[in-house]
Amino acid sequence: MDALFGGADSLAEGRPKRSPRRTFAADEPEARNAYMFTKPPRDPKDFLWLMTEEPHRSRRMAIMKAHPEVTKLMGYEPLTKYVVFGVVALQIACAVLLRNHSPFSPLFIFVAYAIGGTANHNLFLAIHEITHNLAFPGIARNKLLAIFANLPIGIPYSAAFKGYHMEHHKFMGQDGIDTDLPTRIELLFLNNVLGKVFFATFQILFYALRPTFVRVQRFTKWHVLNIIVQAIFDYLLVSNLGSRPVVYLIMSSFFAGSLHPCAGHFIAEHYLWDGTEQETYSYYGPLNVLAYNVGYHNEHHDFPSVPWTRLPALRKLAPEFYDNIPSHPSWPMIIVNFIRDKEVGIYARAKRLAKGQTVQPAKVVPGSVCVSDMSDSEEESSVASDKIQVRDMPTPHETTPSKKSIVVLGAGVIGITTALKLQQSGNYQVSIVSDIIPSDPKSIRYTSRPTSSVTSPDFSHLASSLTMDTVFEEETFDVMWKLSEPGSEAEECFLRVPQSEHFFVPRPQPEPLEKMPNFRHLKPEELIPGAIAGVTFTTVTIDVPIYLNYLLMKFCGLGGRVLRGSLMHINPLLEGGTKLFSGGGVHDPLPEALIVCTGISSRFLGGVEDKDVYPIRGQTVLIRAPWVRFGRTEYLDDSGACTYIIPRRSSDVIVGGTRVPNDWYPVPRPEITQDILERALKLCPELAPPEIRAIRAPTVDDLMPHVISEGCGLRPARKGGLRLELEWVEGEKVKRAGRIPVVHNYGHGGYGYQASWGCANRVLALIDDVFSPVGK
Secondary structure (H helix, E strand, O other), X not given: OOOOOOOOOOOOOXXXXXXXXXXXXXXXXXXXXXXXXXXXXOOOOOOEEEOOOOHHHHHHHHHHHHOHHHHHHOOOOOHHHHHHXXXXXXXHHHHHHOOOOOOOOHHHHHHHHHHHHHHHHHHHHHHHHHHOOOOOOOOHHHHHHHHHHHHHHOOOOHHHHHHHHHHHHHOOOEOOOOOOOOOHHHHHHHOOHHHHHHHHHOHHHHHXXXXXXXXXXXXXXXXXXXXXXXXXXXXXXHHHHOOHHHHHHHHHHHHHOOOOHHHHHHHHOOOOOOOOOOOOOOEOOHHHHXXXXXXXXXXXXXXXXXXXXXXXXXXXXXXXXXXXXXXEOOHHHHHHXXXXXXXXXXXXXXXXXXXOOOOOOOOEOOOOOEOOOOOOOEOEOOOOOOOOEOOOOOOOOOOOOOOEEEEEEOOOHHHHHHHHHHHHOOOEEEEEEEOOOOOOOOOOOOOOOOOOOOOOOOOOOOOOOOOHHHHHHHHXXXXXXXXXXXXXXXXXXXXXXXXXXXXXXXXXXXXXXXXOOOOEEOOHHHOOOOOOEEEEEEEEEEOHHHHHHHHHHHHHHOOOEEEEOOOXXXXXXXXXXXXXXXXXXXXXXXXXXEEEOOHHHHHXXXXXXXXXXXXXXXXXXXXXXXXXXXXXXXXXXXXXXXXXXXXXXXXEEEEEOOOEEOOXXXXXOHHHHHHHHHHHHHHOHHHOOHHHHOOOOOOHHHHHHHEEXXXXXXXXXXXXXXXXXXXXXXXXXXXXXXXXXXXXXXXXXXOHHHHHHHXXXXXXXXXXXXXXXXXX
16 A cells, blocks of 8 residues: 655655655545645654643544444453463463473574464463453452463563553653653664664563663552562472473563564554654554454553453444554564664654643644643543644734723633633733643643642532622523533533532522522432432533633634733733733733733732632542443532532543642642542442442442542632722833723632633623723
């Protein structure tokens, strides 16, 4: 099959001669449209640094939307244990039969390479399969089977592999966490032909030793058991049969990860080829029979809960997603091409900044800072359907005399919603200034981010009395209910779900939630144990990454600007305007009004310095549970302490939570995560996979493979409640004539999303009053 690039047919003028393609697509014309042509060769001195989300989460979400029956493919495969027992028996038999042969004899080496290498490679992949708990229901039996499958490998491996491999899935490409990625030392010494030969020959050692230098694991009882069982097995072989059987097993393991036909998959899976940014490649050839179908690697990363026997069915179920992705035709040739191709090397891997990394690498894909880059890891997270390029220094827009120049300080949900509302009015030219934007690596300061914050909101927490906060929340709910209508442009941001609330303390009357759609009181038999009352209604939940992307897309589409800038005090912005951040120019007039939407930073920002602002620390867990399509909350007392289950449209579920005032600790606490999961499982056993619940009561261990991330955030609360008011700054303080209106819009606590549109309406009304003839 011809190339996706290269040859005179690619471009009219042809292309420079390059090494032949290693990959092909099932449907080449569509692949041409999807992948276009290769980019110039990458810098061989550095990896490809991306700020985009890894691709599998978004494709998983799209496939589940298009083919909800895909969940029927998930679950364990009983055949796995029989294959494992058979291969283990084969290897032990070979080891026994070769006990009288020299390890240097041709027969010994041939059997160790042809049979032992293939068998132990099969066991490597068996442990990979078992790591995803796909051999048995439950956790413990899978771990025990993995330790058994480890026996012919010769060295303890399975327990450590599980932890590292699960992080590879959760944090794919994240520097310092995903130990599948080469290090800079490897890049320095192995980035030539001889180095690549050495790497391909000893790659199993690199995969075994690299994690100990990059990311040390916490030692558990399973590590101890793995080591003890393996040591006993090796001792019994040596004491009864001599050392040669153990030598055979270890040689087999070496060949399994060396220049062996099956070992090509180590390089095939995630190395970058042909100048594209495709991070994962599949292989659909016959060697999959020997390797638990690990060649179906895109399919596996998209759905780790689908066992090896059903991966071909997954590809068949969703051909529109898989048939046009370039794939490798041969594992053995991958090794050959990796060694000889000057444009592929150790550097041909994609990396991302991990959580906590604040210094951006030198080599980052140009223009890659886009609003859809909101994962976390977490987050996270879901993927937006459209990408908006948010440049740090955008081209200034001309502000016409009829439009007042407004600056919104802060790019959280409050700031973006407020800016959008002002821009939509048509009377103002609005610029957002913030040192943190949604696409940045996670920061505890950015409380609108879903994985560092507990705000994956629903509207089950309306205020208990008729206050201004109630009005703001009701106005916001009306907007979001309309946005969530089927067929609307923002439908993908929301999920309409039935919600049940269980109360352990008396409720105010009349019930504040009576206005919610489909409201009714729960019957006594519908209440959870201990609850004295309950209600049910329909609400909307927000897929936060997609929603933030939607808001910013609308804002930029209407001519709004986003500028990156950091301020110690508001006065320099009032004096110098946005030219401080945009490079300056005649089209950067001074702001005629400033809107402060700085959340927790309002406590420290000069010119505001509101000491009534304080954090309420919240912690949550993000779980992948597409079978959960309802919300459930229990209120334990009148302080607001609760346990909640909030599903998202993306099939992720936010599980929480905590509310701890004046706790500034910026990272999740493991003991709280454990407590949250225990409470959540008690409240909602349906969080566990259906196949588990079908055979036994679920445990927290059953949830752990489905945990995507842990999150914590500092809700920007304020003594006395929300501050939404206008004040005037005297122009002489900032070397300007007259007075400048400053509107404060912060202190929303944990209800920023729920009150965002109502507060934006109030800000618009205040600004309109300022610039109306009467207001002047």
